[in-house]
Amino acid sequence: MHELSIASSIIETVTREIQEKKLDAVQAVGLRIGELSGILPDALEFGFDALKSDTPLAQAELVIEIVPVTAVCSECKHEFKVEEFVFICPQCQSSAVETYSGQELEIAWLETESPHRKIDETEI
Numbered sequence: 234m235h236e237l238s239i240a241s242s243i244i245e246t247v248t249r250e251i252q253e254k255k256l257d258a259v260q261a262v263g264l265r266i267g268e269l270s271g272i273l274p275d276a277l278e279f280g281f282d283a284l285k286s287d288t289p290l291a292q293a294e295l296v297i298e299i300v301p302v303t304a305v306c307s308e309c310k311h312e313f314k315v316e317e318f319v320f321i322c323p324q325c326q327s328s329a330v331e332t333y334s335g336q337e338l339e340i341a342w343l344e345t346e347s348p349h350r351k352i353d354e355t356e357i
């Protein structure tokens with residue numbers, strides 16, 4: 234994955250958000266990253282730290298939440314957490330399952346000088 238370009242889009246997106254909503258200095262950016270997204274959190278943090286100086290996010294830290302892979306069975310509608318990439322329903326053994334989380338890459342919240350301010354979840 235291209236963590237550096239993702240870090241750059243995060244900075245752009247949040248900078249736009251700061252300008253539009255006239256936010257105070259952002260101290261932390263909460264990200265939700267799905268286990269299936271292929272993004273390496275360490276590389277993303279490294280890229281973010283490398284790019285953030287001279288932006289409104291110079292003081293900000295990334296707080297990354299990893300979203301587990303979950304799926305729903307098309308046969309019996311059972312919802313389950315996918316472990317080790319085994320996409321088989323534990324209830325009826327069907328392989329007709331659809332993932333519904335694990336691909337996320339989104340900004341979940343921004344922390345400014347006032348406590349967590351919810352922004353709309355933003356696709357990067």
Ligand SMILES: [Zn+2]
Nearest residue numbers: 306309322325
């Ligand atoms: Zn099933």
